[in-house]
Amino acid sequence: MYRIIGIGITLGFLLLVGCGATSQDDGNGYDEPEPCLFTNPVADGADPWIIKQDDTYYSIESRGGEIFVSETDDLIELDRNEQKVWTQPSTGWNRSNLWAPELHHIDGKWYVFYTAGDTDGSPFLKQRSGVLEAKTDDPQGEYEDKGMLYTGDNIEDQSNNKWAIDMTPLEHNGQLYAIWSGWEENEDTDRTPQHLYIAEMENPWTISSNRVQISSPDEDWEKSTELAINEGPEVLKNDEQTFVIYSASESWLPAYKLGQLQLVGDDPMNPDNWEKSGPVFQGTEEVHGVGHASFTTSPDGTEDWIAYHTKVSTEPGWDRVIHLQSFEWNEDGSPDFGTPVPAGETNSKPSGSCD
Structure with a gap:
């Protein structure tokens, strides 16, 4: 089973954790949570990303133009031992609009895939994807910025780079790939449909092929009410099966939900080898705007877990x-x-968690 999950959030929200089936009176008239129990939500924020390495969970988030990595042995308490690992530059393509970082361990090294742009606030017209490489084997140590990844259609001269967010890596049959959400063409409005693309990678900071579109928001459940969107792709593996779980519709509306692509052929670069289904996870009357999920396992490895964000209300x-x-x-x-x-x-x- 796949062992990766992500968290790019502002942690430190109310955590209610605890052992038993009911709460107990602490003698002062207040109920104490039983150990081995918890309640959602576990944090305030969005775009969760966690990676489990041996017995440790590392979570990652961006805020205030900086990226932080936390370390914990408890999946529910993700905000322990936080360390700042990178700060955006004051100039350049990645000086603003830092989004949804992901922490990955590839070929023995730690990498952070992130989204940024060179404009302040909306409209988000210049978003691109970049990669950081750890200078040591410590995921909470310093990182070197390896630069912007090429996500366009002219790999030979790398001209006319295209809008790209939410990049994540896929390792398949010894080849590394990048999967992300992008626009068909750069536009002068961010109310532009988003599609999912894949490209081969020479290494974690170099794309080596032109992009190929593997999903377009063409189903009714993907189009929703305002804008057709596919974004937030995350790889999920189950033995020999490979899935991409992605977010569909608008993140600012209750209709946000999860769709699924399954790799049904050997070549991920062939769009016909990706089979779409969905929605595979969506909101209810009590839970709104379910999206940008990622995945991990329990501390003992016997359970699979999903982390996802939800809206606190039905308002945009x-x-x-x-x-x-x-x-x-x-x-x-x-x-x-x-x-x-x-x-x-x-x-x-x-x-x-309670052993």
Whole structure:
């Protein structure tokens, strides 16, 4: 099973963790949470990303033009031991609009994939994808900026780079690929449809082929009400099966949801080898705007977990929180995410958390 999940959020929201099935009176008239239980949301923020390395979870977030990495052995308490690892430059293509970093361990080194631009605030017309490489084997150490990745259609001269966000790597049959959300052409409005693309990589900071479109928001459930969007792709593997779980519709509306691509052929660069289905996870009357999910396992490795953000209300906007819950697998090997857990509902902590 795949062992990666991501978190690019502002952590430190109310955490209710605890062991048992009900709360107990602490003698002062207040209920204390039982150990081994927790309630959602576990954090305030969006675009969760965590990676599990051995027995340690590393989470990553951006705020105030800086990137931070935290370290913990508890999947529910992700804001421990935070360290700043990178600050945006004051000039250049990546000086502003820092979004959704992801932390990856590739060929024995740590890398951060991030989105940034050179304009202040909206409209977000200049967003591109970049990569940081750790200077040591410590994911909380210093990083070197390896620069902007080429996400266009002219790999030979790398001219006319194209808008790109939410990049994530895929390793398949010994080849490294990049998958991201992008525009067909650069536009003068950010209300532009977004598609999913893939390209081969020579190494984690160099794309070596022209991009190929593997998903376009052409289903009714992807188009929603205002803008057709595919974004936030994340790789999920189950034994020999490879999936890309992505977000569809508008992140600022309750209709935000998850779709799925499954690799059904050997070559990920062939669009016909990606089979779409969905929605595979969506909101309810109690949970709104489910999206930008990522995945990990419990401390003892026996359970699979999904992290995702939700909107705090049905009003348009980006006021969001993070939820965690376990998920299962269907008989055909595809993920079964179930129904999003409402805020305030008590859940068992990940297996191995209370040993």
